[in-house]
Amino acid sequence: MSHAADTVHPVDPELAALLTAEESLQRDTIRLIASENYASAAVIAATGTVLTNKYSEGYPTRRYYEGQQNIDRIEQLCIDRAKSLFGAGHANVQPYSGSPANLAIYFAFLKPGDTVMGMALPAGGHLTHGWGVSITGTYFRPVQYGVRKDTGRIDLDEVRDLAKKERPKLLFAGGTAIPRTIDFAAFAEIAREVGAVFAADIAHIAGLVAAGVHPSPVPVADVVSTTTHKTLRGPRGGMLLCRETHQKAIDKAVFPGLQGGPHNHTTAGIAVALHEAAQPAFKAYAQQIVANARALAAALVEHGFDVITGGTDNHLVLVDVTGKGTAGKPLARALDAAGIVTNYNTVPFDPRKPFDPSGIRLGTPAVTSRGMREAEMKQIAAWMDAIAQAPADAALQARIRGEVKELTSRFPAPGL
Numbered sequence: 001m002s003h004a005a006d007t008v009h010p011v012d013p014e015l016a017a018l019l020t021a022e023e024s025l026q027r028d029t030i031r032l033i034a035s036e037n038y039a040s041a042a043v044i045a046a047t048g049t050v051l052t053n054k055y056s057e058g059y060p061t062r063r064y065y066e067g068q069q070n071i072d073r074i075e076q077l078c079i080d081r082a083k084s085l086f087g088a089g090h091a092n093v094q095p096y097s098g099s100p101a102n103l104a105i106y107f108a109f110l111k112p113g114d115t116v117m118g119m120a121l122p123a124g125g126h127l128t129h130g131w132g133v134s135i136t137g138t139y140f141r142p143v144q145y146g147v148r149k150d151t152g153r154i155d156l157d158e159v160r161d162l163a164k165k166e167r168p169k170l171l172f173a174g175g176t177a178i179p180r181t182i183d184f185a186a187f188a189e190i191a192r193e194v195g196a197v198f199a200a201d202i203a204h205i206a207g208l209v210a211a212g213v214h215p216s217p218v219p220v221a222d223v224v225s226t227t228t229h230k231t232l233r234g235p236r237g238g239m240l241l242c243r244e245t246h247q248k249a250i251d252k253a254v255f256p257g258l259q260g261g262p263h264n265h266t267t268a269g270i271a272v273a274l275h276e277a278a279q280p281a282f283k284a285y286a287q288q289i290v291a292n293a294r295a296l297a298a299a300l301v302e303h304g305f306d307v308i309t310g311g312t313d314n315h316l317v318l319v320d321v322t323g324k325g326t327a328g329k330p331l332a333r334a335l336d337a338a339g340i341v342t343n344y345n346t347v348p349f350d351p352r353k354p355f356d357p358s359g360i361r362l363g364t365p366a367v368t369s370r371g372m373r374e375a376e377m378k379q380i381a382a383w384m385d386a387i388a389q390a391p392a393d394a395a396l397q398a399r400i401r402g403e404v405k406e407l408t409s410r411f412p413a414p415g416l
């Protein structure tokens with residue numbers, strides 16, 4: 001039992017048992033969900049502190065509550081570290097997560113009914129970039145771009161033509177299932193041509209950007225939004241980075257525009273994560289994330305999987321599994337039974353429904369945090385192939401589950 005479960009146990013044994021079960025699950029499985037990771041023990045410890053007891057509406061030195069002697073310093077430390085790591089003029093570290101961070105951008109720059117242009121969700125975008133079921137696609141006028149059918153990649157000429165025709169007030173780049181490098185400079189140029197605010201959502205790739213493994217949008221974007229718990233390996237949270245000229249608008253939009261008191265315990269965890277991400281070891285970690293994703297994609301191609309765009313430039317691999325005679329959901333379920341955790345996902349131009357799509361999405365941030373490398377990626381691809389060939393074979397899943405447990409036992413997970 002962990003220290004946390006140990007502490008909870010005398011008060012709430014039921015919850016402690018669930019916490020212990022989740023610790024085992026995270027320890028004994030191969031976690032390939034592209035948006036997940038293992039926060040370090042220090043990040044988890046900072047997040048679970050007395051800082052959760054404090055209310056601090058406002059910003060450092062300008063609060064609506066007294067008793068902020070330490071909270072002000074913690075938030076300022078976090079802001080300074082975010083600015084330094086990403087080379088930003090200003091950082092707001094209060095958004096509760098990525099969706100509120102993106103909503104703050106709308107509140108800072110748009111009026112209801114204004115046009116927002118973002119990548120369509122089924123093409124790899126995010127709900128908050130103007131997808132229909134999101135508040136951003138109902139209170140604003142959404143225009144969506146996608147990827148080319150022949151390449152699976154964004155066509156910047158198409159984006160430019162659409163932007164010129166629709167004249168968005170806000171242009172988003174970024175998403176949740178984009179396996180290739182995003183040309184933020186080209187997006188910025190398009191935004192400039194049509195007079196749009198350019199927002200880069202780097203939630204998935206923030207750790208890669210911080211390490212210089214993906215080009216940074218910070219010099220070219222009006223505002224950059226991110227979560228803090230994916231490749232950046234912090235606690236669940238969000239951040240906005242912008243030029244100093246937009247500081248006032250962004251800060252006002254987060255508080256009092258959208259949120260009340262910041263989650264100070266999360267701010268502390270983010271501060272620790274930013275400190276960790278500034279160390280040389282983090283650069284090597286980010287490089288290995290990409291090397292592992294490339295190795296995983298290449299091995300899957302060798303096993304006959306249809307990897308969207310043929311490979312990856314980042315942490316993420318998107319696979320159309322229908323060519324293997326299965327579909328995303330049954331395969332994800334079969335893999336989960338074998339201890340390989342993924343999510344089913346639409347692929348571009350998916351003829352199937354989002355709740356039963358053609359693909360699965362894989363990512364290497366978590367397995368790389370455990371120290372796994374290219375050889376382990378090859379093994380994982382081989383297991384995936386075996387399971388895809390017989391997704392209903394419970395005995396096969398049980399055998400691989402045992403092998404997965406043996407492999408994971410050799411790669412201790414941070415924070416557990």
Ligand code: DSN
Nearest residue numbers: 034035098126176177
């Ligand atoms: N839910 C996140 C992901 O999995 O990509 C995006 O919000």
